[in-house]
Amino acid sequence: MTNTRTIHKLLAGCATVSALMLSATALPSLAQESDDPIKLTLHDWTGQLITTQIMGEVLQKAGYNVEYVQADYLAQFAGLETGDLAVAMEMWETTGRDAMDAATATGKVENFGPTGMKAKEEWWYPSYMKELCPGLPNWEALKDPACAEAFSTAETAPKGRYLGGPVTWGGFDDERVEALDLPFEVIHAGTDAALFAELESAYQRKAPILLWIYAPHWAPAKYEGEWVEFPEYTAECYNDPAWGINPDMAYDCGKPFGEIWKVGWAGVKDKWPGAYQAILAFNIENAEMGAMITEVDLNGKTVEAVTEEWMAANEGRWKSWIGQ
Amino acid sequence: MVAANSKSPISAKGPAGSLIWGVGSVLFLAFWQLGSRWLPWAFEYPKGWTIPAAQWIGQFMKWLLNEAHFGLFTFAELTRFIAAVIDFPYRIVLSLLSTGFLSGQGSSAEQILPPVAWIAVVAIFALLGYLAEGRRLALIVTGCMVFVAVFGQWSSAMVTLASILVAVPIGVALGLLLGIAAYRSAWVERLLQPILDLMQTIPVFAYLVPILFMFGFGPTAAVVATVIYAMPPMTRVTLMALQRVPSEIRDLGRMIGCTRAQLTWRVMVPTAQDALMVGVNQVIMLSLNMVIIASMIGAGGLGFDVLAALRRLDFGAGLEAGLAIVALAIALDRLSQAFVRRPVRETPQGSWPSRHPYLLSALATILVAGLAGSIVPAIQTYPVGWQLSTGEFWSDVVKWINVNYFDALEAIKNFFLLNLLIPFKRFLIGLPWLGVVAFLVLAGWRVKGPRLALLVGCLGFLIAATGQWEKAMITVYLCGISTIIAMVIGVPIGIASAERPRLWRWVQVIIDTLQTLPSFVYLMPAVMLFRVGDFTAMIAVVAFAVAPAIRYTALGLRGVDPALVEAGKAMGCTPRQILTRIKLRLALPEILLGLNQTIMFALSMLVITALVGTRDLGQEVYIALTKADSGRGLVAGLAVAFIAIIADRLIQAGAQNARLRLGISQVRT
Numbered sequence: 001m002t003n004t005r006t007i008h009k010l011l012a013g014c015a016t017v018s019a020l021m022l023s024a025t026a027l028p029s030l031a032q033e034s035d036d037p038i039k040l041t042l043h044d045w046t047g048q049l050i051t052t053q054i055m056g057e058v059l060q061k062a063g064y065n066v067e068y069v070q071a072d073y074l075a076q077f078a079g080l081e082t083g084d085l086a087v088a089m090e091m092w093e094t095t096g097r098d099a100m101d102a103a104t105a106t107g108k109v110e111n112f113g114p115t116g117m118k119a120k121e122e123w124w125y126p127s128y129m130k131e132l133c134p135g136l137p138n139w140e141a142l143k144d145p146a147c148a149e150a151f152s153t154a155e156t157a158p159k160g161r162y163l164g165g166p167v168t169w170g171g172f173d174d175e176r177v178e179a180l181d182l183p184f185e186v187i188h189a190g191t192d193a194a195l196f197a198e199l200e201s202a203y204q205r206k207a208p209i210l211l212w213i214y215a216p217h218w219a220p221a222k223y224e225g226e227w228v229e230f231p232e233y234t235a236e237c238y239n240d241p242a243w244g245i246n247p248d249m250a251y252d253c254g255k256p257f258g259e260i261w262k263v264g265w266a267g268v269k270d271k272w273p274g275a276y277q278a279i280l281a282f283n284i285e286n287a288e289m290g291a292m293i294t295e296v297d298l299n300g301k302t303v304e305a306v307t308e309e310w311m312a313a314n315e316g317r318w319k320s321w322i323g324q
Numbered sequence: 325m326v327a328a329n330s331k332s333p334i335s336a337k338g339p340a341g342s343l344i345w346g347v348g349s350v351l352f353l354a355f356w357q358l359g360s361r362w363l364p365w366a367f368e369y370p371k372g373w374t375i376p377a378a379q380w381i382g383q384f385m386k387w388l389l390n391e392a393h394f395g396l397f398t399f400a401e402l403t404r405f406i407a408a409v410i411d412f413p414y415r416i417v418l419s420l421l422s423t424g425f426l427s428g429q430g431s432s433a434e435q436i437l438p439p440v441a442w443i444a445v446v447a448i449f450a451l452l453g454y455l456a457e458g459r460r461l462a463l464i465v466t467g468c469m470v471f472v473a474v475f476g477q478w479s480s481a482m483v484t485l486a487s488i489l490v491a492v493p494i495g496v497a498l499g500l501l502l503g504i505a506a507y508r509s510a511w512v513e514r515l516l517q518p519i520l521d522l523m524q525t526i527p528v529f530a531y532l533v534p535i536l537f538m539f540g541f542g543p544t545a546a547v548v549a550t551v552i553y554a555m556p557p558m559t560r561v562t563l564m565a566l567q568r569v570p571s572e573i574r575d576l577g578r579m580i581g582c583t584r585a586q587l588t589w590r591v592m593v594p595t596a597q598d599a600l601m602v603g604v605n606q607v608i609m610l611s612l613n614m615v616i617i618a619s620m621i622g623a624g625g626l627g628f629d630v631l632a633a634l635r636r637l638d639f640g641a642g643l644e645a646g647l648a649i650v651a652l653a654i655a656l657d658r659l660s661q662a663f664v665r666r667p668v669r670e671t672p673q674g675s676w677p678s679r680h681p682y683l684l685s686a687l688a689t690i691l692v693a694g695l696a697g698s699i700v701p702a703i704q705t706y707p708v709g710w711q712l713s714t715g716e717f718w719s720d721v722v723k724w725i726n727v728n729y730f731d732a733l734e735a736i737k738n739f740f741l742l743n744l745l746i747p748f749k750r751f752l753i754g755l756p757w758l759g760v761v762a763f764l765v766l767a768g769w770r771v772k773g774p775r776l777a778l779l780v781g782c783l784g785f786l787i788a789a790t791g792q793w794e795k796a797m798i799t800v801y802l803c804g805i806s807t808i809i810a811m812v813i814g815v816p817i818g819i820a821s822a823e824r825p826r827l828w829r830w831v832q833v834i835i836d837t838l839q840t841l842p843s844f845v846y847l848m849p850a851v852m853l854f855r856v857g858d859f860t861a862m863i864a865v866v867a868f869a870v871a872p873a874i875r876y877t878a879l880g881l882r883g884v885d886p887a888l889v890e891a892g893k894a895m896g897c898t899p900r901q902i903l904t905r906i907k908l909r910l911a912l913p914e915i916l917l918g919l920n921q922t923i924m925f926a927l928s929m930l931v932i933t934a935l936v937g938t939r940d941l942g943q944e945v946y947i948a949l950t951k952a953d954s955g956r957g958l959v960a961g962l963a964v965a966f967i968a969i970i971a972d973r974l975i976q977a978g979a980q981n982a983r984l985r986l987g988i989s990q991v992r993t
Contacts, residue, residue, distance in 0.1 A: 155738070
């Protein structure tokens with residue numbers, strides 16, 4: 001395996017360089033493992049900042065050295081493969097699966113198991129749209145031409161307009177519209193921010209909008225609305241055209257619920273075995289996370305304050321992760 | 325662009341020239357309308373013929389990172405070594421400005437020495453301003469830095485400043501060395517030109533993935549990406565500046581027996597110093613353009629704040645962080661420009677302290693502020709209680725516009741979309757690729773000659789052959805329309821402000837802001853008012869690309885020989901005639917250069933527009949980034965670069981013809 005050899009050489013190189021650069025020795029830590037900081041990545045959404053902060057705090061309580069590094073959600077895999085970064089606390093099944101699979105296939109990145117949170121993603125509309133389209137949340141209401149028209153804009157009329165996630169998220173919405181024969185046109189937002197900017201805009205004007213929303217997120221807490229209820233997702237629905245309402249096409253169902261995974265550099269296990277166990281044990285629920293995100297994004301608390309409250313309230317839980 | 329060319333100087337070559345253009349256009353039209361029946365492959369490039377360049381590049385990258393070996397060390401070890409070399413000064417600067425000097429790493433680190441107090445940083449900026457120009461500049465830069473502190477952006481701004489302070493010297497040094505190498509050897513120059521073109525035109529996202537693999541994740545990789553993006557102008561300026569050194573000076577150097585190194589460093593470089601500083605200025609400005617993208621790969625700082633704020637739809641916070649970038653840019657830009665203009669002074673005589681009063685006072689300030697800061701914390705760190713914030717104000721403004729004027733804006737948008745954008749897009753996508761390539765060859769041949777014809781023909785073919793044609797046409801459509809609008813807005817503003825210094829000063833502040841304010845800041849409010857899609861993308865592109873249209877028009881008009889204007893007046897021309905018959909004609913080469921730059925700026929915005937849901941090459945690059953697919957990203961990035969190079973070469977040649985016709989030998993800069 002030339003790959004592993006390169007990595008080892010690289011590590012040796014890095015270690016020498018850092019030894020040269022740091023004349024002062026690090027403080028002794030409680031755990032009898034590497035004193036090097038465990039680098040946790042931070043992305044640009046609040047939920048991930050909270051998850052990471054909690055993990056970091058717990059590891060610090062166990063005596064580990066922790067460093068937070070800002071990194072892009074998908075570009076970070078380059079760092080996780082080389083060991084420049086150690087742990088990424090939220091990798092969503094629904095949006096990060098491909099990149100994660102590609103990375104784990106190299107053997108340099110390891111899946112640290114589920115976080116306990118489940119990603120919910122589906123078509124979503126604000127409550128006031130129910131008046132125009134009374135059959136909702138049942139998806140069959142969307143087939144009604146009058147209902148589709150209510151969701152239309154000048155560019156898409158008479159078809160309705162559905163704002164999907166960025167192309168990079170996948171999601172099979174174009175296929176879903178075709179398979180379920182919905183009179184809708186799928187427009188892809190370029191980024192997450194653009195998606196919610198459109199929602200904010202429509203909500204302020206009480207204007208029609210149907211879009212891709214995911215949770216845990218602050219949006220379902222801030223805006224009143226509901227998810228469309230499609231036929232429930234099964235693996236067969238995506239793989240087998242014969243399954244479901246449309247016998248000729250796959251994707252004639254809703255989107256899957258997905259785990260939110262923890263992933264990281266494969267070397268964590270050997271370098272910080274105790275921390276590795278703690279990261280595997282980390283577990284948090286959707287409802288808790290949703291409440292914390294709301295506290296930060298809508299009530300203006302800091303991530304640190306919210307994390308501290310959680311730590312105080314759940315001492316038994318996190319102590320068991322680090323074997324105390 | 326093609327249309328503009330057919331009207332430009334070539335047609336002046338005489339009736340034969342017009343005839344060739346006429347026949348070419350008729351053939352093209354006939355082919356377009358009738359050809360699809362007989363030659364379907366000329367309209368849609370067959371999938372089976374596609375060159376699998378993406379796979380080749382992907383495999384090459386894999387080999388390079390995992391197996392390439394130079395005997396003693398591997399390629400990956402080499403890049404890691406370079407990363408460590410860059411990391412060292414970065415850590416020092418970061419410690420000075422932001423974190424303080426630490427012992428240990430991560431959360432167990434302890435601060436030994438605090439960073440330089442904020443008051444001391446402001447004072448040093450003021451001193452630099454005073455040294456470079458005088459009290460006025462000192463006030464301006466102090467204002468900029470205080471603005472940053474007052475709006476609570478200080479700590480992030482110092483992180484950003486640290487990476488700029490490392491990236492700029494590296495970019496300048498490398499650019500200078502490459503420029504000198506190109507000056508010394510025509511062979512190096514010929515090799516370097518296309519590489520510089522690619523460095524400037526390939527979207528940064530396209531080479532971000534390979535850079536991350538090579539240089540590791542974090543600020544170092546961000547510095548490398550910044551250097552790649554910001555260095556080319558320095559090389560170009562160096563080459564041009566050295567070529568312009570009067571031959572008498574060179575000969576004098578040789579006569580008095582300088583060695584080659586002495587001739588370069590003691591004679592040529594000092595003589596070209598003024599021009600070289602223009603390059604330094606460019607490197608600074610381009611580095612600041614990279615702040616947002618750098619933050620995506622771990623540079624942190626202001627760019628990260630902008631992204632995070634917009635993710636929460638907190639427009640106020642996004643704007644404040646964005647304006648802090650502008651404030652930094654203005655401070656650094658004005659300082660570097662003032663150093664360019666500074667008259668050469670005699671070296672003062674006397675003891676060391678009396679020769680270096682500024683250095684001494686800067687050191688004294690740091691020391692005094694540091695000591696005072698340990699007693700009064702407000703001197704060390706700007707107190708939170710004194711910070712201002714616009715809070716909800718900007719979000720409320722956007723909300724107010726949204727609630728009250730959305731329908732009017734929607735009507736305007738639909739008008740543009742249905743009557744201009746969509747028809748133009750359909751038109752371009754419907755064109756046969758073979759016909760377009762043939763037309764480009766004709767244009768290249770008529771404007772300059774067979775070599776240019778071959779170049780544009782090959783590049784055009786490669787875009788089709790790598791399977792990028794349709795996306796490339798959408799790119800041309802979006803950038804083309806934005807360029808036209810930017811010129812329609814920019815040229816009149818340039819004309820109006822060229823001879824009104826007070827108006828010009830305001831215009832300059834506005835275009836500097838547009839150029840350095842991260843477009844993300846206004847992109848999200850634009851999404852709220854115009855929805856995602858091409859129109860919003862167009863607004864962002866126009867806002868960014870209008871700056872060179874204004875700048876170059878004003879530059880050209882101001883450079884017109886006053887004697888010619890006087891002559892026009894004497895002959896009884898009306899002001900309108902003077903403008904249209906004399907000034908605009910003589911300024912045409914600069915205006916064409918402005919057009920060229922506007923196109924380059926528009927293309928460089930592609931990656932940002934991908935974030936509001938366009939379907940062009942920018943989106944392709946972005947998708948490749950998110951899938952960490954180096955091959956796919958680089959192929960799409962190269963296609964963007966090819967479009968840029970085709971447009972650039974044709975316009976450059978056109979401008980050259982215009983200059984010859986007007987009897988102006990060189991561009992006045």
